[in-house]
Amino acid sequence: MNFQLTKEQADIQKAAREFAEGEFDKEQIYKYEQESAFPFEIWKKACELGFVGTRFPEEVGGQGYGVLENALVIEEFCRKDSGVGLAFSCQLPGAELVALYGNREQKEKYVAPFLRGEKYFSIALTEPDHGCDVRTLSTVALKKGTEYLINGNKTFISYGTFADFNPVFCQTDPKAGFGGQTVIMVEKDRPGYETLHIPDKMGARMMPSAQLFFRDVKVPEENRIGEENKGFQLFMGTMVASRVEMAAQTLGMAQGAFDRALDYAKTREQFGKPLSSLEVIQFKLAEMAILVEAARGLTYKAAWCFDHGMGDHKLTSTAKVFASEAALRVTDEAMRIFGGYGYFLENDVERFYRDARAHVFLEGTTEVQKMIIANAILR
Ligand SMILES: Cc1cc2nc3c(=O)[nH]c(=O)nc-3n(C[C@H](O)[C@H](O)[C@H](O)COP(=O)(O)OP(=O)(O)OC[C@H]3O[C@@H](n4cnc5c(N)ncnc54)[C@H](O)[C@@H]3O)c2cc1C
Secondary structure, eight states: OOOSOOHHHHHHHHHHHHHHHHHOOHHHHHHHHHHTOOOHHHHHHHHHTTSTTTTSOGGGTOOOOOHHHHHHHHHHHHHHOHHHHHHHHTTHHHHHHHHHHSOHHHIIIIIHHHHTTSOOBOOBOOBTTBSSOOSSOSOEEEEETTEEEEEEEEEEEETTTTOSEEEEEEESSTTSGGGGEEEEEEETTOTTEEEEEEOOOSSOTTSOEEEEEEEEEEEEGGGEESSTTOHHHHHHHHHHHHHHHHHHHHHHHHHHHHHHHHHHHHHOEETTEEGGGSHHHHHHHHHHHHHHHHHHHHHHHHHHHHHTTOOOHHHHHHHHHHHHHHHHHHHHHHHHHHGGGGGSGGGSHHHHHHHHHGGGTTTSOHHHHHHHHHHHHHO
């Protein structure tokens, strides 16, 4: 068992760190945060330098690396800035689904321009009445000749306000539950397709949320991704790696909040000495360091296992739950160490806390992950 990164992995990690240091400009980021805007300019540079395509195949313009290398990039981005890192990483699952299950034409049409920074993805599963319970969806696609006719609506869809490509989970066989769902690509200019921004979110502000409405939206059958009625398998097949990348996001956020709290504790003086000389603060820092280290171990293990053909929902969900819950505790403790200063935007830690909070819902709540883990244990 070797716990060291390879030279190539260490180089990728360093390159991602240097990119984030150089390009994540604080003033510009506050503007994005306050306007709930996606950081398009930084994203395009990240695409040009190949960070976005880290784990996409070379034939569609990616770098051809694995989940571990991608996790290293995501961790560094989220460590430097929770909002930018989150907004970047959550762009990936829709494109990953097409890269995994789309045909050659679909990969060229959808994934290649995405990796060039020209087009954007969402992934649309959640509905107003179907959050954790997606056994039967209300968004229905009826096959009419060579077209699908889609009716229904989705909610909480990240990037829905501007995404060009929207893989939409539709019920194609209403009686078959999970076994009757199909993924259909809806482009943003399809007649009958509309979106509505959902404002005032606690965190994840650079990843705007939207409701999507489908009113008799006609889509040609060549927009179907994968086989008909296999949509749920496609979703789970995408999640086994994507949830590891979610874990990497919260790992990076926890590390970033820890870094800031450590620096602050060394420099802030009260009662004539630095906070870091107080045992209670030292214990907080030690507990935070334990959580970060354990989250890193689980995240890297889940990534490595996936890359070595041992992708496993139980391990993925374990990493996601542990890292996201650890990030909540670490970001909370970081705010406490900052005292009142931690409550203000300029010290970052309150934003790290707000952004980390989204991960107990994103790509399946903590409770849903525990259901997956329990099912695997009790099988
Ligand atoms: C910032 C943000 C971005 C998102 N982006 C997207 C996106 O891009 N695409 C997309 O499709 N969705 C997206 N979502 C939706 C997200 O996946 C859902 O919020 C999540 O699946 C939970 O659904 P719900 O909110 O309807 O909660 P509900 O299903 O109503 O659940 C409410 C609570 O009950 C618990 N619960 C429900 N059922 C059970 C059960 N059987 N056992 C135990 N506990 C249970 C849940 O864990 C939760 O705590 C996003 C959500 C957020 C907050």
